Amino acid sequence: MDMSEIRHIVSQFRGCYQLPGNPERDVYLLPLSGGADSTALAIVMKLLYPGIAFEYIFTDTGAEEPEIYATLNELEKFLGKPITRIFGGKGLYELIEAWGGFLPSARDRWCTRALKLEPFREWLTKYAGIQKYMFVGIRADESSRIAFTLDEVTTEMPYIDLGVRREDVFRILQASVGIPRYYSRRVRSGCSCCPFQRRSERAGLLQAKPIEFKRAMSCEKLSPEDAQRHPEVISFSQESGVAPNWMTLPLPAKDRMVGRAGRKDSLSLFADKGVFVGAEFFFDSGLVGDEFIWHQRIVSYSSSLTGIKRQLQDRYKHLLTTFEAFHLDSADEVRQKVRFAIYYVQAPSDVFDPDGPTAPGTYTWHAGESFRQMEHVIGWSKRILHAEGMRQQVAKYEGAKETSWAFEQHESSVAALKAVVGETGQVVDSMWFAAQEPTPDDESELDERFMACPLCQL
Template sequence: MDMSEVLSFHKGALYDLPGDPSADVYLLPVSGGADSSALAILMHALFPNHRFEMVFTDTLADDPSIYETLNKLERYLGREITRVAPDRGLFELIDHYNGYLPSPQARWCTRELKLVTFSKWIKQYEGRQKWMFVGIRADESGRLAFTIDEVETVMPFIDMGMRREDIFSVLDRTIGIPKLYRVRSRSGCTVCPFQRRSEIVGMLQEKPVEFVKGMKYEKLAPADASRHPTAIPLHADSGISSNWLTLPMPASGQITGRRPKKAMPSLFGEKGIFVGAEFFMDGWLSNDEFIWHQRVVSYSPTLAGISQQLDDRYRHLLSTGEVYGLSPEEVRSKVRFAIYYIELSDEVFDPEPPKEKGYTWQQGSSYRQVQHIVSYATRALHAEGMRQEASKRARPCTVQEEWVEGSRNGLTKIKHEVGHVAVSQWYTASEEEPVVSEAEELALLPCPMCHL
């Protein structure tokens, strides 16, 4: 898409630069996320001869795909993005504060990494009229924007009536959708304390190096650290290659409220957990469906909890499905969710959160606990997938027979705990936004400065 095509997305609404373009300073903060990147593309398309001061405030702990997006944006626009960094990055500051981690209640990270750094940089324009362009869309006018002394904040997307679909269309046809939206809902640090549990699970799956680094900065009591070992991957135990392992197909029908509301202690020394998974379906020229993407999304001790997380994930995919090459309608027709109730021996599986006081990124949960639950849940589901494959009948001398025999042989080699799937059914996620109390909304509201 060239710049003339980009202009078609601004709804034909007239938009003029505020102030005096010959004397004022026009700031375009870019975070590496969708909205700020699309805004930079649009403003340069509307005013190709005007100079915008594009700036990225680095935390030195941002998601790796953010830096990829910034590089793509520079190449596309042919203009440099000023990158400013703090004296100490996030992890250096944690060391400086003796391991004290930021949290929704102690948001020192935003102040130290974003506000202080940006304020120092902007002093070069002291005494001049400054306009800051922020990528808040027309469909999210309730979202907060940051304010800074001597700076006027403007929101062109709202003025031009641009919504989510417009922003992602611009990106999809120019620099591409930032990869972080595969599992994350916003840009920012890899270990941001405002992430949902499903986002942390996604980091474990897609960015294990960043996950392990974040886990090392949590401080747990020795007893809690020893309670959550990582399960042996089933491919290492069964001899079956990891790309041949699959999640099991749920039973027909939808999971209902008649199922267990909460994981209960078992009389047989087992502990259970609800696990949610996603499947992306497709077909060639026939009606035969095949799965081209599958993964564990998250977990919860309650059915209501995992249902809510899958609803959140579904709404996120409807908003950002382009990162997978899917339109909203394709998400509705091709994405399916499953809920499983998994039980494992309490000798190896302990899904309970840390019991003693420590420092973790999120209250009541630790990265080690997340890794423990996801690794054992994935192992249990892969084992059930092998059992399903092994139970099939296949014609002799076919590749299907090889799969069946491979699964049967692999099951005989397993020596460590795999547990069992007590419940498995499909789940229809909801598009309706949940009702959230004001207190809950404030507790989860990230600082607007974090989008710089």
């Protein structure tokens, strides 16, 4: 923890903030979500006003990302003061079960109300009749976002006056308590199953924490018709016997759309269905200068090329400020080492259905999209891409000397492909995607219908 660096960052803020009220008689509240904005705000206010006795409060939903608790513990060390932790008695999943499977959504935000606001209001009754100020981390680059309010509480947004933007928040965290690891796949904090997550965030949850994904999936109610449309997919690794960490995604040809159909291992009378898939690769150089990939994964998917490009552009912008969560040292390393690929993949419609649920009687976390559907689409995308990646390995090492490692790689890849008897679909097109550098004013427009309460996600 570099205190001089943290103080230097705070000293560079473009504005100034005047603490309201009378510190001798008023109460100063700083609710924490365990996310980046509220954590950094607690650090900033501690440095700007070291003599003020802020009350730090975290309201637990019982479905938080595990790394949130680690961040709170580190923050307590920095503040030199315990954080009050409130739990309403029942967590999110317990309330869903008690309420007959009623899921929270953009139309009914009962999760924030029942798990955050009501326990917080109850805790606040001990300060009834006292002037209270509550500090929330709405940043200068999202100043149009609505903050939550409470009776007898004045809401303050210091970041607005200070000119603190997203990049400032993560610089503060990098120099102090660190960036929570879940930011490697999420753009905000919240419950692991939060209905306000983007598709790319849910895809990250599926790949990083499949047990938590399955738990969220079990809460959805699908009609028999919708349930049978998205069966679980046998992975290429399971069928070929190749360990998952030895699997590779195919690399597009340089600087152009490939525009070719991949081989199909079986024939079908059913028409193909397709989807655009985006993936990320982290490249590095070995001791002898050979380039190698040390991280690769599917970021998300979309029914349109424009949609997947937008998701990858947002992903790039996120990586530039949260590089520490990926074991990188700077935003420049992101620019140098991270590349994005886009594929259009297809498989016969009797086994692959990328479309969302439509039948009456289906209730999901996200309208028109289910966790089971995502598991199905990502599963098939991986199967198709891993098969094509194996074919690339075969072609790459064709003709290698029998005594070489390359020959062994070729033979094992051939054997893996022969072991797979089921459908593997095809990669119709692939390309590298060059993300654009974001500008200081390149903040996405916020739609309040799809943003959770700041008490959850700041």
